[in-house]
Amino acid sequence: MLRSYLRLLLFGLGLLVGVQVPGFIDDYAKRVEAHRLEAQQGLSGFEETARRFFNGDLNALVAHYRASDDPVFRNDAQSIGRLVERVRLLDRESQAMQGPWYAQAWHVLVDADRALLDETYRAYRYQVLLAPQAIAWGLGCALLLAWLVESLVLLLAMPFSMGRSKQVQQRHWR
Structure with a gap:
């Protein structure tokens, strides 16, 4: 007995x-999308500058900033470069979370961004x-x-x- x-x-x-699994996966996908939109918005001004002067090539804009004699521009090149990489990472994460449920679950289990996963876990409320x-x-x-x-x-x-x-x-x- x-x-x-x-x-x-x-x-x-x-x-x-x-x-809990689907709720956690959904929370992770929403967090990725929110971060992606925020990073994209932060990069939008630089994208406009890259469109105007470098045919939309953000890497060329970063290279131009790095090659500048002005130390402020050289310093900003690092910040813009990190922002460009962040947007790329979040775009990849967002694409991974657009697949079928089993692909999303596998991605969150083995290939998710560790920082975003930890952030999602800390903020997750059981439901x-x-x-x-x-x-x-x-x-x-x-x-x-x-x-x-x-x-x-x-x-x-x-x-x-x-x-x-x-x-x-x-x-x-x-």
Whole structure:
């Protein structure tokens, strides 16, 4: 009986953890988009200058700033260069978050920007979404967690049950 309750508890834990996945992925995608828009807005004036004088080539604008005799321009070249790289990074992240749900989940799991991921985690508030995607994630995680733990327990118990009779084994497998 206790074993049945432990199974239910484990299943419930897996369910609650699983329903968090779509909400976290959605929060990460929204954070990426917000940062992307902000960085794009900060770069917009420099893009206009690059369009006017360098056929839209921001790298040429940065190179021009770096080659300047004015130390202020040389210093600004570093800032603009970092901003250009930031926009590129956020564009790549945004593109990755436009794919199907499984591609988004894989990206967040293995290839997400660490700083954005940490920021999302710190700001994340646990929620129980009743969207079909959240329910599917919850059930999938619950079944996987329950199956893994039960398999592990059975594997660990197997050496101790070698000498049992068939009747005892059948009674415990029900």
